Amino acid sequence: MTAPTRSGGPISTGCVLAVDVGGTTMKGSLFDEDGRIRHTVVVPSRADADRDPVDAVRALCRRLRDDALALDAPPVGIAVVTPGIVDEAAGIVRYASNIRFRDVPLRALVRDDLGLPVAIGHDARAAGVAEAVAGAARGLDNFLLLPLGTGIAATVVVHGEPVPGATSSAGEVGHMPVYPGGEPCPCGQRGCLEVYASAGGLARRYARLGGTPELDSRAIAAATATDPLARSVWDTATHALGTALATLTLTLDPARIVLGGGLAEAGPQLFDPVRDALRSALAWRAAPEVLPSAFGAVAAQVGAAVLARRAAGLAVPEGWAAPVSEPVAG
Ligand SMILES: [Zn+2]
Numbered sequence: 001m002t003a004p005t006r007s008g009g010p011i012s013t014g015c016v017l018a019v020d021v022g023g024t025t026m027k028g029s030l031f032d033e034d035g036r037i038r039h040t041v042v043v044p045s046r047a048d049a050d051r052d053p054v055d056a057v058r059a060l061c062r063r064l065r066d067d068a069l070a071l072d073a074p075p076v077g078i079a080v081v082t083p084g085i086v087d088e089a090a091g092i093v094r095y096a097s098n099i100r101f102r103d104v105p106l107r108a109l110v111r112d113d114l115g116l117p118v119a120i121g122h123d124a125r126a127a128g129v130a131e132a133v134a135g136a137a138r139g140l141d142n143f144l145l146l147p148l149g150t151g152i153a154a155t156v157v158v159h160g161e162p163v164p165g166a167t168s169s170a171g172e173v174g175h176m177p178v179y180p181g182g183e184p185c186p187c188g189q190r191g192c193l194e195v196y197a198s199a200g201g202l203a204r205r206y207a208r209l210g211g212t213p214e215l216d217s218r219a220i221a222a223a224t225a226t227d228p229l230a231r232s233v234w235d236t237a238t239h240a241l242g243t244a245l246a247t248l249t250l251t252l253d254p255a256r257i258v259l260g261g262g263l264a265e266a267g268p269q270l271f272d273p274v275r276d277a278l279r280s281a282l283a284w285r286a287a288p289e290v291l292p293s294a295f296g297a298v299a300a301q302v303g304a305a306v307l308a309r310r311a312a313g314l315a316v317p318e319g320w321a322a323p324v325s326e327p328v329a330g
Pocket of ligand 1: 174
């Protein structure tokens with residue numbers, strides 16, 4: 001472990017810690033009063049399969065706190081966001097299969113360890129919070145955020161608040177059937193959106209249909225001009241997404257739909273056909289704008305920092321932690 005070093009001038013008071021626990025890595029950062037990241041620690045989530053995953057998260061939180069103190073930037077709050085079923089009000093992670101959490105009272109554990117105000121959040125909903133405060137949905141009260149990563153889970157923001165649902169599992173649109181009776185999904189259903197249109201699903205589907213097994217979604221996107229199978233898998237993905245977005249538009253009437261995750265990095269190659277498919281599926285009403293995420297892979301972490309500030313009783317001004325470049329409208 002290397003000692004943290006200062007950069008970018010003196011660190012003000014009002015610093016918060018934000019931890020994003022993923023299936024592969026855990027990322028923790030120190031945010032200063034102005035929303036700039038001043039220090040980051042990334043550790044593998046599964047460095048040691050024998051290690052208790054909850055202990056690993058707690059250790060990262062303590063390490064971040066110690067780093068912040070070493071930087072003369074005592075934190076005033078912390079938030080930890082995870083995937084899965086998160087009861088934010090109770091501060092409990094009910095169930096998260098890919099990080100092996102079940103009924104973990106994470107808020108109480110981290111509060112005991114650090115003696116700071118703690119917020120526990122859902123990673124995708126936290127990403128929605130970041131987009132609303134300073135990203136592609138800035139100032140909007142009704143919008144959807146869909147990260148297209150290993151899977152697809154939407155953040156549904158209604159009247160300014162991410163909707164958790166009756167059982168903290170709202171937004172599992174990855175398992176929305178887009179081709180009824182279609183290809184099997186690991187969830188047990190058939191024809192689910194994420195079988196066709198998540199970054200992971202796209203790569204698996206390409207390999208299953210006879211393509212090169214090692215190609216990831218980025219490589220498949222790059223191969224569409226010359227590889228008919230890549231073209232077909234890509235077209236099916238964008239059509240499935242457009243169809244799903246039409247259903248979501250008719251249900252929720254969002255002002256905007258923000259797409260993030262690895263697949264969104266394909267830019268116009270993804271957005272143009274998805275917008276076309278959405279428009280053609282909606283006969284009598286206009287389609288909402290479909291824009292790329294402003295924060296990309298750090299959205300959940302920025303959202304966690306916003307939650308940490310709120311937990312500490314600090315205001316979060318509009319534009320706090322905004323990325324340097326503004327999202328491009330299209
Ligand atoms: Zn499914």
